Amino acid sequence: MFFLSQLLDAPIIDSADRVVGKVTDLISRPSENKFPSVIAVAYKVKGEKEPRTFALNYVENLGKNEITLSTLASKLQPYDSRTHDNWLARDILDKQIVDLEGTRVVRVNDLRFGMVNGEFKILGIDVSTKGILRRLGMDRWPGFSLLQPQFIDWEKVQLVGKSLKLSTVSQELVKLHPADLANIMEDLNPHQSHKLMQSLDARTAAKVFEELQLEAKHHVLKNFDPVQLTGILTHVPIDELVDYLKTLKSVDRRKIMSNLSDKRKKTVQQFLRYENDTAGGLMTTEFIRATPKWTVAETREHVREVSETLRTINFVYIVNDVNELIGIVSMRSLIVYPPSQKLRQIMKKIRVHQTVHVDADIELVAKIMTRYNLHTVAVLDDHHKLLGLVTVDDILRHLMPSA
Amino acid sequence: MKERAKRIWPKILFFMGVIGPGIIAANADNDAGGISTYSIVGAHFGLKMLWVLFLVTISLAVTQEMGVRIGIVTRQGLGGVIRENFGLKWTAFAMITMLVANLGTVTAEFSGIAASFSIFDVSKYIVVPLAAMIVWLVLYKGSFKTTQRIFLIFSAFYIVYIINGFVIKPDFAEATKSLFIPTLEWTPIFLVTMIALIGTTITPWGQFFIQSYVVDKGLDAKHYKAEKLEVFAGAFITDIVSFFIIISTAATLYKVGITITDAKDAAEALKPLAGNFAQLLFAFGLFSASMLGAFILPTATAYAICEAFGWEYGFDTDWKRGKMFYSIILISIFLPAMLVLIPGVNLIKVMLLSQDVNGILLPIILIFVMKIINNKNVMGEHVNRPIGNAIAWLTIIGIIAATIALLVTSVLKIG
Numbered sequence: 026m027f028f029l030s031q032l033l034d035a036p037i038i039d040s041a042d043r044v045v046g047k048v049t050d051l052i053s054r055p056s057e058n059k060f061p062s063v064i065a066v067a068y069k070v071k072g073e074k075e076p077r078t079f080a081l082n083y084v085e086n087l088g089k090n091e092i093t094l095s096t097l098a099s100k101l102q103p104y105d106s107r108t109h110d111n112w113l114a115r116d117i118l119d120k121q122i123v124d125l126e127g128t129r130v131v132r133v134n135d136l137r138f139g140m141v142n143g144e145f146k147i148l149g150i151d152v153s154t155k156g157i158l159r160r161l162g163m164d165r166w167p168g169f170s171l172l173q174p175q176f177i178d179w180e181k182v183q184l185v186g187k188s189l190k191l192s193t194v195s196q197e198l199v200k201l202h203p204a205d206l207a208n209i210m211e212d213l214n215p216h217q218s219h220k221l222m223q224s225l226d227a228r229t230a231a232k233v234f235e236e237l238q239l240e241a242k243h244h245v246l247k248n249f250d251p252v253q254l255t256g257i258l259t260h261v262p263i264d265e266l267v268d269y270l271k272t273l274k275s276v277d278r279r280k281i282m283s284n285l286s287d288k289r290k291k292t293v294q295q296f297l298r299y300e301n302d303t304a305g306g307l308m309t310t311e312f313i314r315a316t317p318k319w320t321v322a323e324t325r326e327h328v329r330e331v332s333e334t335l336r337t338i339n340f341v342y343i344v345n346d347v348n349e350l351i352g353i354v355s356m357r358s359l360i361v362y363p364p365s366q367k368l369r370q371i372m373k374k375i376r377v378h379q380t381v382h383v384d385a386d387i388e389l390v391a392k393i394m395t396r397y398n399l400h401t402v403a404v405l406d407d408h409h410k411l412l413g414l415v416t417v418d419d420i421l422r423h424l425m426p427s428a
Numbered sequence: 429m430k431e432r433a434k435r436i437w438p439k440i441l442f443f444m445g446v447i448g449p450g451i452i453a454a455n456a457d458n459d460a461g462g463i464s465t466y467s468i469v470g471a472h473f474g475l476k477m478l479w480v481l482f483l484v485t486i487s488l489a490v491t492q493e494m495g496v497r498i499g500i501v502t503r504q505g506l507g508g509v510i511r512e513n514f515g516l517k518w519t520a521f522a523m524i525t526m527l528v529a530n531l532g533t534v535t536a537e538f539s540g541i542a543a544s545f546s547i548f549d550v551s552k553y554i555v556v557p558l559a560a561m562i563v564w565l566v567l568y569k570g571s572f573k574t575t576q577r578i579f580l581i582f583s584a585f586y587i588v589y590i591i592n593g594f595v596i597k598p599d600f601a602e603a604t605k606s607l608f609i610p611t612l613e614w615t616p617i618f619l620v621t622m623i624a625l626i627g628t629t630i631t632p633w634g635q636f637f638i639q640s641y642v643v644d645k646g647l648d649a650k651h652y653k654a655e656k657l658e659v660f661a662g663a664f665i666t667d668i669v670s671f672f673i674i675i676s677t678a679a680t681l682y683k684v685g686i687t688i689t690d691a692k693d694a695a696e697a698l699k700p701l702a703g704n705f706a707q708l709l710f711a712f713g714l715f716s717a718s719m720l721g722a723f724i725l726p727t728a729t730a731y732a733i734c735e736a737f738g739w740e741y742g743f744d745t746d747w748k749r750g751k752m753f754y755s756i757i758l759i760s761i762f763l764p765a766m767l768v769l770i771p772g773v774n775l776i777k778v779m780l781l782s783q784d785v786n787g788i789l790l791p792i793i794l795i796f797v798m799k800i801i802n803n804k805n806v807m808g809e810h811v812n813r814p815i816g817n818a819i820a821w822l823t824i825i826g827i828i829a830a831t832i833a834l835l836v837t838s839v840l841k842i843g
Contacts, residue, residue: 214646216503
C-alpha cells in the first residue's frame, strides 16, 4: 500500500540502472469501477520542459520511492494519451470532489494505490487530515499513527472539475435523496451547482430546488434558459414556488412568471396576495378533491391517476357542488371499504372549527393541528369554500427554515 | 407602524446588499487598526505621509481588482486556487501567513473595543471577554449577514471625519501638494508607521475576502466591468476617509505637538466638529468599526483555511460536520481577545503594530496572487496587463524595501 504523494518526484530507473527522470504524474482511464487501474506514467527528463509518458507495461517494479523499468530508456514509447484520461496529480490531487456517501464536498489530499490481481489500481481517495499531514512530511511525527485515515472508493465519488463535466455526472450522484443533493449543491460554488442542476431531469431538479436554501435557489436559477426553467418550475409545488417568488424583486418575479403556463400563473398570482406566515401563504392547492357521489372504486381510480403529481394523498377531501368542504376520507377507508360504497357513507364529517381560515396566522394553524392531531388541515375562505391545505411539513419548514 | 417598519427594513438591507464586496472590504479596512494608524500618521507626522496614501490607493484598487478577476475566472476562493496550483506545502505556508496576519488584525479589533470603552473608564477585563462572547454567539447562533450589515451602517460614522475635515479649514493646497511630493525619514518610527499605513489599507485578508465574495455571489464575466468599477470606487472612498482622518489629526494634534498614547488623544481630532461630544463620537465610531472587523475576520479566516484544506465550512453546517470551521473561528476570536487582556499592553501600540504584521506579511500573499494571475493555464486570456503587473510588483518591492530599511535603521538605532 502506498500513496501518490510518495510516488511523485520518485526516480525512474531503467534496466541499465540509469536514472531516466522523475515521476510527475500517473495516468488512469476514467471508469465507474470501484478500483480503476493506472495505465501510464508521466515523467520529466532533466533539462526538458514538457513531461514525457510511457505505458505501465514497461514497468518492472513499482516501489514506494522508485520505479524500475524492464527496458532501456531509449526503447520507451510515449503513451497515447486521450482527452478523457485522468492525470491524477494534475486533475485529481488537491481538487474538490463530492463524497457521495458523506454527501459533502471535500478535497483530495492523497490517493492510495495497491496491486489487485496483478494490476496497479487506485484503492481509495484519501480525504483525511492524516493525508494532509503525510504530504506535509509529518508522517514521522509522534501521534501520526493514532490519526484515523479516511478513504473513499472511486465509485463513491463525483469529480468536480473546473466546470463539473456533465458527461461524467455519475448515476450514484443522481440517485441521492433530493435533500442530500441540495446539501451538496450548497457546498459547491454557484457555477458548479448550476451545472449539477442542469444534469438532473426536471422532476428531480424540482425536488432538489424545493430543498435548497434561499440564496442557493437564486444562484441555481439565475443562469437557466427559459425552456429548462419552465420545465423545472412546472414540477415545483405551487406553495413552494410562491414562497420563492415572494423573495424576488418584482422585475425578476415577472421574468420567472412569464415562463409559467397561464393556468399556473393565475394560481400563483392569487397566492402571492397571501401573507407568508398565514394559512394562505403556507397552503398547497395540490391535493385530491372528490364529491360525495363517487364510489370507493371511482375514487381509487382517480387517486391512481393523479397521485404521481401530488406530495400527499393521505386524505381525499369531499366537497359539495359549490366547493364547500363537507368531509374527508382517509386512504385507510378507501382500502378497507367495499368498492361500491359511496363516499358520502364512509366520509368523516369535518366541522368548521377543525379547519382554518385563509388569513389565520401560523400559530393558530399549528394550534388547531395539535389540538385535533391533524397531519393536514383544510384552509377555507370567508364562504367556507375549500382553497387548499396546510401539511405539517409546511409548518415545520416555516419553523426551521435552515434545516 | 410595525407594518411599515417591516417593509422599510428589507429595503435598507437590500440596499446594503447591493453595496458590493469592494465597498464592504474597503470599509472594513477602516477598522480599529485603520482608524488608529491613520490617526497616528497624522498626529505624529502631519501631512508627510499623504503621498504614501495616494500610492497605496492605486495599489489597493489594482490588487483588489486582481482578486475579483481571479474569482470570476477560477470560481474559487484564493485558498482553493493556491491549493490547486501550488500543492499542499505552499498552501500550508500561505495559510499560516494569512492566519498570523489575521490573528494580528483581530487583536487590533479587540484592542479597539477595549480602547473605545477606556474613554469611559470601563475596564477592558469586562468589555473584551463580553465582546468576544457576543461575537462568538452571534456567529454561531445568529445571523452573520444581518450583523455585518448593521455594523456597516454604523461605520458610516466616518463621514464625521470628512465633515470635520472641512470644519477645521485645513490648508488643502498644502495637503494636495503632500499627496504628490514624497517625504521620507530614515527613522524606525517613521518606517514602522509607514508600513502600518500600507498594511492597514492593503491586507492579506482583504485579498481573500474580495475573491470569496465574488465566488459566493456567483459573479460572471458579464459582471466584471461593474465589479471593477465598484472595487475602484471602494478603494477611492475608503482612502478619502483615510485622507480626512490624517488631515484632521494633523491639523489638531500634530500642530500642537500631542502624540497619541491612548484613544482619548485620538478623539481630540474630532473636537472642531463635535466639541465636547468628540470623545463619545470617537468611541462609538471606533467601537462599531472594531466590532465589524471582529465579525468579519474570524469568519474570513475560517472560510479560507477550510476551503484550502477541504474541510466543510459555512454557518449552515452543524458543529459535527463543521468542527474545523468552528474551531478556527473560536481560536481566532478568543486567542486575540486573551492577548489584549495581558496586563499593561498599550492598546494603541497593539493596533499599530498589528498593521505592521499585516504589511510585512502582505508581499507573501501578493506574490501568490501575482503567480496565479499571470498563469495562462489558470487565467487564460484574463492574465494581467503589464501596467497591473508593474503596479503590483512595485507595491511588493516597496513594502519589502521598507521592511529591510526598517530592520537596518532599527539595528543602527537611527533616530
